Amino acid sequence: MKIVIVTGDRPHCVYLCKELSKKYDVAAVFHYKGDHQFALSAEQEKAKKDKLSERYSEDFVNSHYDAFLSDKKLPLELQHGYEEADEYFKDAMDYGDLSKDRIFYEDDINSIESIEKIAAYNPDVVVCHGGPLYTKEFIDAFKLVLNYHSGISPVYNGSDSHMFAFANGHPHLSGGTLMVMNPKIDGGDILAHYLPEIEDGDWPGRLFTKGLFGTVKLYDEFLDNLRNGGQFSKASQPVNPLFYYKRIQWGEGHLMQLQYHLKENVSSKHARAESIVNYWKSTSDEEAKAMLDNQLLSMLFHGEKSTSSNVYFLKVSDM
Secondary structure, X not given: OXXXXXXXXXXXXXXXXXXXXXXXXXXXXXXXXXXXXXXXXXXXXXXXXXXXXXXXXHHHHXXXXXXXXXXXXXXXXXXXXXXXXXXXXXXXXXXXOOOHHHEEEEOOOOOHHHHHHHHOOOOOEEEEEOOOOOOHHHHHOOOOEEEEEOOOOOOEEEOOHHHHHHHOOOHHHOOEXXXXXXXXXXXXXXXXXXXXXXXXXXXXXXXXXXXXXXXXXXXXXXXXXXHOOOOOOXXXXXXXXXXXXXXXXXXXXXXXXXXXXXXOOHHHHHOEOOEEEXXXXXXXXXXHHHHHHHHHHHHHHHOOXXXXXXXXXXXXXXX
């Protein structure tokens, strides 16, 4: 089974490439523009800010930049977590056994040229983590495209789910979702959820870093099943997620909420062990959807997951 990975080039992304290449035939890695090594210059950042100010109010954009892009002024627990993850996974930057001639950098991963480059490897699976909005043309060009979203879909979709969830007092709704890619942001059919351990005193960046281990764990279990000829089921998402956020929405109000929940040590109220919920192991898509509904109800109303192997299925529509 041949795999192509499409992801950024921050350390946790390289960690994913390195770990999967230990067990699977990773034919190539394609890094998209806009991540770690494609950091914007001061001039480019100003142009981006000016463009946002044309769409939103200048005060709104300034509030966002002051609250979200001020890591050097904020204590660790208030930062958005990417730098913390960079530090944690920095030793993964050697790519392991992946040779340099299999690593590519693309200005536009959705371009015809990039799609053709990936298609030339004839991958059985395209593994994605992060990135831009992938187009229908990109997705349709391959047999199977998977995505890992660093948030619990369909509760928190969009950007920086760990930050918004914590600011809303929902650390237990931090984690990750493995899904079949579709053109809607984080809207694909769900295969699995990863729920990281929550400990007393955890903050958003720490939960984000813990959740990144789920990227490898969920992909590994699912890919191993595919490689051995196994079938899989999937659970469809509702048309609209419960929460959907764009990064630009993060402002000083969210920062104040985050400070409050940290002061109240909200993580201690939702302490849990690490767990994985594999919907793809269900015998049908209908059973997978029922299992997902039950899981979401348990998390939303009890702050915990169902631990029984004999899950009691309850549809969200029954509420």
